[in-house]
Amino acid sequence: MLTLANVIKRYPGNPPRTVLNGVSLELREGECIAIMGESGTGKSTLLNLAAGLDKPDGGRIVFDGQDLAALDDDRKTLLRRARMGFVFQAFHVLPNLSAAQNVALPLRLNGVPAADVATRVAAALASIGLADRADTLPRDLSGGELQRIAIARALVHRPSLVLADEPTGNLDHDTATRILQLLRDMTRQSRAAVLLVTHSAAAAASADRVLRLTREGLAPSAPPVERTL
Template identity: 50%
Template sequence: MTRSTGAQSGTALAESPADGPMVRVEDLHRSYGTGAAAVHALRGVSFEIPRGELVALKGRSGSGKTTLLNLVGGLDTPDSGRIAVGGTDLSGLGEDGLLGLRRDRIGFIFQSFGLIPILTAAENVGVPMRLRGTDPGEREDRVALLLSLVGLGDHAQQRPGELSGGQQQRVAIARALANRPALMIADEPTGQLDAETGLAVMQLLRAVVRSEGVTLLVATHDPQLLGFADRVLELSDGHIVEHA
């Protein structure tokens, strides 16, 4: 069980050793709106995620799961508290720094897949490497490897509309791995899939964590999928109420 130790100085957070936790969240607060109408999405959330673990985040709709994922992924900023990813304090990064973090060190998987309809599966997987300026030959080799990893080596030239929901999510997983991220963040990745396909996708994510050595933080409402996690965090009304 991970126990929070309270907020530390920004310097201490930024100088976490390479073998320290992949994610450290300390006393995180995030609200939307002001006054009596304010919604307190997160109220003093603290936890750590060791490197190479699959951690599931559960909680009912509106409990703050997506808000927390967006903050850890550098897509949003907290009202107070600190977040470190791989020893880097996000509060010390400007917009360019956060962009680089998201491009190079974090992979995102969304419930809606987020694929570009006019591009083939291979082209979708290659997008992050194009943005990074990866050599075309290296990019093509990496795309082929990743599509093979997710079981879609024979579907490289198909567009999203020609693929099933489960296949589209597999393409999205391959794309999230394109730039060899240290951390992957998945928001309800099986939410649009039937139970059998969702189970297969979670089995794939579990295998990816082991084979690629990445850390995965995944939000899910499906109790069946929690068994794949090394640890489960439960959010309720903006608080962590359970570490299992």
């Protein structure tokens, strides 16, 4: 599904700063991998590269058989829109759109007919327990509700790959646990692959594999993280 082979990323400077140095990763269909590591080791940079939002300075990134470096910006945009879903720590729910309108965005961008949009959005809101909040604006939703909306929006178009950047960082422990369970349940149903970046051991415990990112690359997390979900 997603392969990173000896990926290198540097940022300009004197001398240039190497953030990722020979990172390799194989993510399979239906698998969830959690990436942990100290601040500044390049976890979010890794997600941006996997999404084709940034270009590596070395190595290859292949998504679903396509080398991202071989695609122009328009083709990468279309690929992200159709095949990827994003869940962010800060939610990024649009404030002037209702819950239903936020969830509908990926479907509308992908040209799904209006009748199908309505049906799929209603089903998505029901699946996250917010069917009665469809017309509610974000300012009237709690943090946990906003994150559920963000997850529904990320998954409503049935992506093959879900990229999650600290998806529970702004939530209390109980809400974070529910959000992680929801994310894993929904992605398991669709067989989506998940790449999860987190500082949280509890969040990492929901993954099939946990890797630690250091200046030297990726390695299995030690000590092992006990799975709880």
